[in-house]
Amino acid sequence: MSDFISVRTSQIQFFKTIPFYYQSKDGEFLLYKKPGEQFDPERADQARHPQLFIEKKNKNRALQELTHGLNMEFAKELALGGLVRIKTALGNIVKEALTPGQESVMLGLPETIDILFKNMDQDHTTMGYLAKVAGTSEMMVEHTVNVTALTLQYCFFLKMSEQETRNLALSALLHDVGASTLDRDIIESKDRLSKGQFEQYKTHPEAGHDMIIMNTNFNIAVANVALEHHERLDKSGYPNGTDLICRESQIIGFIDSYEALTYRNKAFRKAKKPFDTLKLIKKEVMEKKFSLNIFKEFTSCLIR
Numbered sequence: 001m002s003d004f005i006s007v008r009t010s011q012i013q014f015f016k017t018i019p020f021y022y023q024s025k026d027g028e029f030l031l032y033k034k035p036g037e038q039f040d041p042e043r044a045d046q047a048r049h050p051q052l053f054i055e056k057k058n059k060n061r062a063l064q065e066l067t068h069g070l071n072m073e074f075a076k077e078l079a080l081g082g083l084v085r086i087k088t089a090l091g092n093i094v095k096e097a098l099t100p101g102q103e104s105v106m107l108g109l110p111e112t113i114d115i116l117f118k119n120m121d122q123d124h125t126t127m128g129y130l131a132k133v134a135g136t137s138e139m140m141v142e143h144t145v146n147v148t149a150l151t152l153q154y155c156f157f158l159k160m161s162e163q164e165t166r167n168l169a170l171s172a173l174l175h176d177v178g179a180s181t182l183d184r185d186i187i188e189s190k191d192r193l194s195k196g197q198f199e200q201y202k203t204h205p206e207a208g209h210d211m212i213i214m215n216t217n218f219n220i221a222v223a224n225v226a227l228e229h230h231e232r233l234d235k236s237g238y239p240n241g242t243d244l245i246c247r248e249s250q251i252i253g254f255i256d257s258y259e260a261l262t263y264r265n266k267a268f269r270k271a272k273k274p275f276d277t278l279k280l281i282k283k284e285v286m287e288k289k290f291s292l293n294i295f296k297e298f299t300s301c302l303i304r
Contacts, residue, residue: 004029004053007062012039012052014069018062022050029053067108070096075115090148091141094173110218113169116152139188140179146259148172151252157301168248170218171225175252178208178226202238205230221248229253232289254294257281274302 004021012020020033032052033039039049054062070093077089093112151172155165179187182204186197193201208226212218228249231237237253245253261277278299285295 003056005056005059007052007054009049009052011066011069012049014066014073015039015054015062016065016069018054018058018065021053021055023053064108066096067093068111071108071111071115074112078115087145090145094144094148095141109170109173110166112173113166116169140176143259143263144173144176146263147175147252147255150255150259154251154255154298154301158297167219167221168251171222171248171252172255174208174212174218174222175225175229175256176204176208177211178204178206181207202230205239221246225249225252229256232284233291234288236289250291251294254281254290254298257284257290258298278302 004023007015007020016038017036019031019035021029022032024030032050070089074089074093077085090112093109148169151168152165155168160168182200186193186201189197205227209223212223212226216222224246225248227239228242228245229252231240231242231245231249231253233243233245233250235241235243258277258281261280262274278295281290282295284290285292
């Protein structure tokens with residue numbers, strides 16, 4: 001087994017201290033960049049580097065540098081403004097956090113939230129951009145970014161405390177992190193899942209909970225949301241069929257359902273307009289699957 005890991009060309013600009021290697025025609029790994037040296041930005045922009053590798057022993061340090069670099073890029077894009085730039089930058093961070101084997105990237109997400117808040121203080125249009133995010137990134141990344149944007153819109157409408165908003169935003173970013181353990185065809189299927197596929201899909205809440213517990217020291221609510229966002233107050237949800245659901249999970253679970261119905265086309269149904277989604281979810285509220293108060297609050301934040 002090789003002691004080296006390939007690195008995507010689009011990411012190499014974020015590494016500052018890690019030595020890089022390339023592979024010769026004979027298969028030998030040769031030093032390309034010494035530790036601490038900077039990459040030539042012009043060569044990076046023009047994709048003129050060969051396929052580059054890092055040593056496995058440097059993986060954790062590399063992930064820390066990648067996370068920090070992505071966050072700094074995110075801060076820069078927020079300052080510049082623009083829906084597409086912001087969506088892409090946040091999507092890149094989320095994509096890394098959802099990549100199997102890169103769970104330590106989650107440790108950089110509080111920094112992402114801090115950047116959001118810092119920029120919010122400086123430029124109140126930022127939340128307006130994020131509230132409208134519904135781009136064309138890969139489905140799981142797009143969904144996560146959308147849920148996070150809608151969650152922030154909800155929090156600021158209710159004038160929640162900064163700490164509560166931070167916890168909910170972080171919970172939104174990580175609510176589906178367990179989906180990274182599923183087969184891609186299950187995540188991206190536009191058809192109804194088979195019984196076997198759905199049973200596999202139902203494992204992602206527990207997987208996400210365990211990943212957060214084992215890899216972070218985040219507020220326990222973040223792990224609870226990953227576990228409980230598909231639970232329902234009438235005990236019809238999964239994975240445990242319980243009605244003992246923390247408020248954070250009820251909020252993210254509601255927004256998760258709204259986003260999926262509003263932004264996601266399926267072979268058996270088209271994406272709905274926001275009003276039609278709310279009508280459908282209202283029926284589930286009347287069936288006591290969702291909180292009536294959260295429904296009223298969320299509806300109000302959309303039409304303000």
